Amino acid sequence: MIKTTWQELHVFIGRTGFYHVGVLRFNVRVLNARLRFGTVDYLITPLQAGTGSAWVSSDKVELD
Numbered sequence: 001m002i003k004t005t006w007q008e009l010h011v012f013i014g015r016t017g018f019y020h021v022g023v024l025r026f027n028v029r030v031l032n033a034r035l036r037f038g039t040v041d042y043l044i045t046p047l048q049a050g051t052g053s054a055w056v057s058s059d060k061v062e063l064d
Contacts, residue, residue: 009033009034009035010033012030012033012040012042012058012063013030013031013032013033014029014030015029015030015063015064016028016029016030016047016063016064017030017061017062017064018061018062019044019056019060019061020060020062021060026046026047026048026049027046027047027048028044028045028046028047028061029044029045029047030042030043030044030061030063031043031044031053033058034055039057039058039059040057040058041055041056041057041058042055042056042058042061043055044056044061
């Protein structure tokens with residue numbers, strides 16, 4: 001089910017999980033969430049190594 005309101009999307013902020021890129025998998029934290037063209041996106045940042053943040057599809061993030 002697609003989350004549609006800020007209250008529903010807000011539950012993802014601050015959660016940690018794994019971001020999948022092909023065979024790579026690394027720990028991330030969700031900084032923000034949005035609904036874009038019917039899909040949920042997360043603004044993620046790496047937990048252990050690296051810097052910066054990026055908007056990615058929620059399909060590529062496995063939350064703890």
